[in-house]
Amino acid sequence: MKSVVIMLSVLFLCFSAATSEAASPVLPKGYTAWKKSERKVVTDKSSLFYGIHYIYADKKAQRGYLAGNKFPEGSRIVVESFTIKGNPAVDGPKNMIVLMRKDKRQTATGGWLFAGFGVDGKPSGLDPVTICFGCHQKDAAQRDFVISTKKDFK
Numbered sequence: 001m002k003s004v005v006i007m008l009s010v011l012f013l014c015f016s017a018a019t020s021e022a023a024s025p026v027l028p029k030g031y032t033a034w035k036k037s038e039r040k041v042v043t044d045k046s047s048l049f050y051g052i053h054y055i056y057a058d059k060k061a062q063r064g065y066l067a068g069n070k071f072p073e074g075s076r077i078v079v080e081s082f083t084i085k086g087n088p089a090v091d092g093p094k095n096m097i098v099l100m101r102k103d104k105r106q107t108a109t110g111g112w113l114f115a116g117f118g119v120d121g122k123p124s125g126l127d128p129v130t131i132c133f134g135c136h137q138k139d140a141a142q143r144d145f146v147i148s149t150k151k152d153f154k
């Protein structure tokens with residue numbers, strides 16, 4: 001009986017950890033040591049990524065890019081975005097960080113956790129379904145919802 005109670009509490013803890021993680025996701029530590037993309041400049045002011053950004057891919061995500069955008073469970077990709085300063089464009093202050101993590105529980109968003117953060121690393125509260133996934137589904141439904149490709153990591 002005692003072991004059943006323990007098992008149930010472990011299950012409950014796992015479940016509540018999973019749900020609260022989805023509600024307030026955490027930015028992975030040390031992502032700046034992951035594989036970094038080329039510097040990318042977006043001058044279209046209507047884009048969420050207007051500015052300059054760099055994409056970081058962990059080991060699993062690197063394999064996913066090499067496999068032609070087929071990502072294994074747990075893959076993590078982070079984008080750091082900076083404002084544009086001057087002409088020619090140089091990197092201004094950092095203004096946004098976003099994360100995608102392959103997580104099969106996230107069925108409403110293509111099996112990826114989508115999360116936006118402020119520069120302080122705190123969740124920015126952008127809605128993952130309507131804002132993030134809406135755009136990624138439109139542009140990359142055939143590429144596992146990841147818009148960039150291995151060409152971005154020369």
Ligand code: HEC
Pocket residue numbers: 040047048049055077078079098099100114115116126127128131132133135136139145146147148149152
């Ligand atoms: C208006 C469209 C749009 C919206 C909204 C959007 N993204 Fe993206 N996202 C893009 C584009 C375009 C790229 C590719 C950038 C590049 O190639 O350098 C991208 C790239 C990414 C990447 C790098 C992996 C990839 O797909 O290339 C992550 C991580 C990411 N976005 C997360 C998010 C999150 C989290 C949100 C919501 C907070 C979000 N995005 C909202 C268009 C969008």
